[in-house]
Amino acid sequence: MTIxxxxxxxxxxxxxxxAVEALRAGLxxxxxxxxxxxEQEPRPAWNPMHDGRAALTARCSGTADVVDAVRFAREHGLLVxxxxxxxxxSGLSTVSDGLLIDLSAMNGVQVDPLRRLAHVQGGALWGDVDRETQVIGLATPGGVVSDTGVAGLTLGGGYGWLRRxxxxxSDNLVEAQVVCADGTVRTASADSEPDLFWALRGGGGNFGVVTSFTFRLHPVGPIVAFAAPFYPLEDLRQILEGWRDYTATAxxxxxxxxxxxxFPAVPGMPEVIHDRRVAIVGGVYAGDPDxxxxxxxxxxxxxTPLFDMSGPTPFTAVQSGFDAFFPRQTLRSYWKSQYLDSLSDEAIAAIDAAAQDRPAPITLVxxxxxxxxxxxxxPESTAFAQRQPPYMVSIDGMWTDPDQDRSIVSWVRSRWDEVRKHGTGAVYLNFTGLDDEPVRAGTDTAFGRNLLRLGQVKAQYDPTNLFQVNNNVTPAS
Structure with a gap:
C-alpha cells in the first residue's frame, strides 16, 4: 500500500x-x-477560508519529534x-495533501523571574505566556488577541499593546531553538548563529521550525490604565483628527x-452599542496606572462617547479584550495593510470612507x-524593516457567508488601493491575505533592503526551500 x-x-x-510506519514508530x-x-483538529487553523487538509499530520511532543518530521519531509521531498x-x-499554517508539523501540544511556558526571561515553546499562544508572566507582574510584547500563536506573531515582527x-x-527575542532544513538543532542568539538570529526577527518561517523562544520580560501590570471609549462611527473624521493631534505628542x-x-449585541454590554456602528479608541499606558x-x-x-469602559484593568483582560471579535474557524478573513508617513486629511478621508462602507458587520478598518x-x-539591525512610519492602517475583511468571498475580497482590495495612495507602499506581512498578486510583491515592500540579506541567510540554512509555506524568501543563488 502507498499514500x-x-x-x-x-x-x-x-x-x-x-515509510510512514517508520516515522510513526519514532515519534x-x-x-x-x-x-x-x-473539528477533528486539536487546534484548527483560524481562517476557514484556508481549509487545506494535510495527508500526514505529525503532532509533535517535543524538539526530537520535530527533527524526525523535518528529516522525513526532506528525505521524501514533501511539501511541509x-x-x-x-x-x-493567509492560511500559512495549512497545507493541502502535504505534511503538517503541528506544535499545538508544545505549549509550555517557564518564567525566570530573577533574569526576567520567559522560555516559551513553539506551540504556545499569547494567552499561555500572559498567564504565567503576569503572576509576577511581568510581560513581553505580544499580540492583542490571546488566541494568537507566539511563533507566527514573533517571526513576522509582532505588534501589541506594548509596542511603543x-x-x-521579535525585538524582545533573546534566543531561539531552531530545527533547520537539514534536521539539525541550532541555538540562535546574538552570540550563536547571529545571521539566523537576525533573520528570525521578522523574516517569518523561512529558516526552520522554532521549537523554543526566550523573551526578555518587563515590569507591566498586573493592573494597567486602559482607555476604551465607544464613539458613533459618524464622528470618525473628528475622532481621527483629534487622535492625530494626541498621537503627535503622546x-x-x-x-x-x-x-x-x-458592535454585536453582546450580553452584559449596554444596549446603546448593540448592533451599532462604532469607533473604539483603545489605549494602554505601560506604567503607573494613576x-x-x-x-x-x-x-x-x-x-461624545456612547459608552466608555475605560479604567484600571488587569493586563490579562486587556490582552484578551478583543478575543470575541476573532473566533477560530468562524470568520472568513482577507486582510490588507498599509503604512503611512502621516495621517493627512486626505488619508483620514480615505479611512473614513472605508469604515463607513464596510460590507459586513465584523469587517474592521x-x-x-x-x-x-x-x-x-x-531598520537593518533585524529582518523587520518597517520601523519609521508612525501609522499603519489595516483593512480586515471578515465575514461568515462563503457566497460573499469574491465581493468582500474585491472590496478590501479597492479600499486598500484608496488608502495606499496616501501610504508608503509597504505592508505588514502578518496582516495580509493571499490573493492573486505575486507573493513576492509583498515581501519586497515589507523587507525592503533587508530582502537581499534574507535571501543569503535562506541559502545558508534552507538552500532547497524546504520551508516555503510562508511569506517566502527565495534562496540567493
Whole structure:
C-alpha cells in the first residue's frame, strides 16, 4: 500500500506504508495519516477560508519529534507546513495533501523571574505566556488577541499593546531553538548563529521550525490604565483628527488604536452599542496606572462617547479584550495593510470612507499608532524593516457567508488601493491575505533592503526551500 502526498516541487510523491510506519514508530507524539476535518483538529487553523487538509499530520511532543518530521519531509521531498498557533490570516499554517508539523501540544511556558526571561515553546499562544508572566507582574510584547500563536506573531515582527514602550515581540527575542532544513538543532542568539538570529526577527518561517523562544520580560501590570471609549462611527473624521493631534505628542508609554466595527449585541454590554456602528479608541499606558489615567484622558474626549469602559484593568483582560471579535474557524478573513508617513486629511478621508462602507458587520478598518520604541531600532539591525512610519492602517475583511468571498475580497482590495495612495507602499506581512498578486510583491515592500540579506541567510540554512509555506524568501543563488 502507498499514500500520495504533494511534493515540495508540486508533483505527487508515493510513500509506502513502511515509510510512514517508520516515522510513526519514532515519534513520542502521534502521526495521523488521513486528512482531518477542522473539528477533528486539536487546534484548527483560524481562517476557514484556508481549509487545506494535510495527508500526514505529525503532532509533535517535543524538539526530537520535530527533527524526525523535518528529516522525513526532506528525505521524501514533501511539501511541509508548520502550525504553531494556527492564526495565520493567509492560511500559512495549512497545507493541502502535504505534511503538517503541528506544535499545538508544545505549549509550555517557564518564567525566570530573577533574569526576567520567559522560555516559551513553539506551540504556545499569547494567552499561555500572559498567564504565567503576569503572576509576577511581568510581560513581553505580544499580540492583542490571546488566541494568537507566539511563533507566527514573533517571526513576522509582532505588534501589541506594548509596542511603543517595548517594541516588537521579535525585538524582545533573546534566543531561539531552531530545527533547520537539514534536521539539525541550532541555538540562535546574538552570540550563536547571529545571521539566523537576525533573520528570525521578522523574516517569518523561512529558516526552520522554532521549537523554543526566550523573551526578555518587563515590569507591566498586573493592573494597567486602559482607555476604551465607544464613539458613533459618524464622528470618525473628528475622532481621527483629534487622535492625530494626541498621537503627535503622546509619550512612548502610550500605545493606541482606532478600531471601527458594528458592535454585536453582546450580553452584559449596554444596549446603546448593540448592533451599532462604532469607533473604539483603545489605549494602554505601560506604567503607573494613576499617571496613565491622566495621560489617556484625552482619548475619552475626542467626541461624545456612547459608552466608555475605560479604567484600571488587569493586563490579562486587556490582552484578551478583543478575543470575541476573532473566533477560530468562524470568520472568513482577507486582510490588507498599509503604512503611512502621516495621517493627512486626505488619508483620514480615505479611512473614513472605508469604515463607513464596510460590507459586513465584523469587517474592521483600524488605524494604529506606531513609533516610539519601534522606530528607535535601526531598520537593518533585524529582518523587520518597517520601523519609521508612525501609522499603519489595516483593512480586515471578515465575514461568515462563503457566497460573499469574491465581493468582500474585491472590496478590501479597492479600499486598500484608496488608502495606499496616501501610504508608503509597504505592508505588514502578518496582516495580509493571499490573493492573486505575486507573493513576492509583498515581501519586497515589507523587507525592503533587508530582502537581499534574507535571501543569503535562506541559502545558508534552507538552500532547497524546504520551508516555503510562508511569506517566502527565495534562496540567493
Amino acid at each position: 500520495t502526498l504533494t511534493g515540495v516541487d508540486g508533483a505527487s510523491r508515493q510513500l509506502t506504508d513502511e 513520542r507524539g502521534s502521526l495521523l495519516d488521513r486528512p482531518l476535518d477542522p 507546513a508548520v502550525r504553531g498557533g494556527g492564526h495565520s490570516v 514602550r517595548y517594541g516588537l515581540s 509619550p512612548d508609554d502610550v500605545t493606541s488604536v482606532v478600531l471601527t466595527i458594528t 499617571r496613565g489615567a491622566e495621560v489617556l484622558a484625552p482619548l475619552r474626549e475626542l467626541a 483600524n488605524t494604529f499608532h506606531m513609533g516610539g520604541a519601534l522606530s528607535a531600532v535601526d
